[in-house]
Amino acid sequence: MTAPASSAGSGAFTLLARDGAARAGLLRTAHGPVETPVFMPVGTGGSVKAVAQDDLAALGAEIVLGNAYHLFLRPGDCLVARRGGLHRFTAWDKPILTDSGGYQAFSLSGLSRFTEEGVTFRSHLDGSRHLFTPEKVVGIQRNLGSDIMMVLDECVAYGTSRAYTAASVGLTTRWALRSRAAYPRNAGPALLFAITQGGFFPDLRTVSVEELTAHDFDGFAIGGLSVGEPKSLLHAMLAHVAALLPEDKPRYLMGVGTPLDIVTGISRGVDMFDCVLPTRNARNGTLFTSRGRLNIKRREYAEDDGPLDPACSCYTCRTFSRAYLRHLFRSGELLSYRLNSLHNLAYFLNLVRGARQAVLEGRFAAYKAALEILYPEEAADMRERN
């Protein structure tokens, strides 16, 4: 059932419709509006790998990600600022969300160290040592000209102790407040999102949400998921946190996930998603289709003249055969990366756009059920109790 929005958002976000817990909304940024739920292609280093900006626009991408850590290291946020900011530098005039680099400090360098002041880490490019503080990371993102800035946070691995996680939640909250202080409301056109953490302890997740939502952020992210935990745990935490987040602010599930993860996230009331899965898997030969995953490496496609996905109308599916796509992949042709990425991005963008439409039309439950039938094993993994 579609319910009219009970409360128009006070800030940049307007809730347009609800269907169960799923939402459809509109997020206004300095570079234009974003219709939510939305999937945001990841363009870490100023480029969504293998696809050009006009391709993204043609696919209907409304907003892309950049990464403060990567762009700080190369080419440098000041250099980007001198080029007029990331939008002008990359010739992308739609919204850009920048991640803070907290996750990279966690995942890339084994030699990162978190202290009250910030995180020290070694560059994965040249081993040089750097200190990121919440204030510095806001500064980097301002230099980049980001539309949506993420606070610096500490993401803890699956298996981290309760004691460490509890302390880490406190640190992430204090860092979020320092970020807000470094970028007060109306200091500029950019939005600032806080990131909730708490590992896999529901009560710590609650603490994180309560501490952060007591303050004036433009949106709230759910961080620290898909870090090696069983899928059922991911979704248990997601459901727990999403239910606690304020209705009038956008919710962003960071780095997740598969098509079913995303649609399930939408069913919990999440509005924004990013994931490297469509682009990374495209480069590794796993393609998402209306019939499920398809590994283009497989021998059975060697002489398959049919399209990758008969139900897809992307450039790749309109133009090329599975046999050709398999050949391109196996020979390491650069075109393989581009065609596969275009298709996977088309799939994810269409999937989330379709979910939005389903919410607006009050048929989201059926939309989600159809996807669960497509991925029965994954759906079972989600439900499994631990």
Next chain:
RNA sequence: GCGGAUGUAGCUCAGUUGGCUAGAGCACCUGGUUGUGGCCCAGGGGGUCGUGAGUUCAAGCCUCAUCAUUCGCC
């Protein structure tokens, strides 16, 4: 024609003084990949050790013959 070298998995090769169901890398086949190092990880199939004979309890390894490839010299 003479002399030397080399023949082990599709490819490039390792296999100690003869000693369990002959190994590696790459390739091939099948999975995986969740706030991105165009990577990486896991599993799998595949060899009458050029051929024939001999020595030995036992031969990829030692002996003889033979075939092939290759280098050098007439």
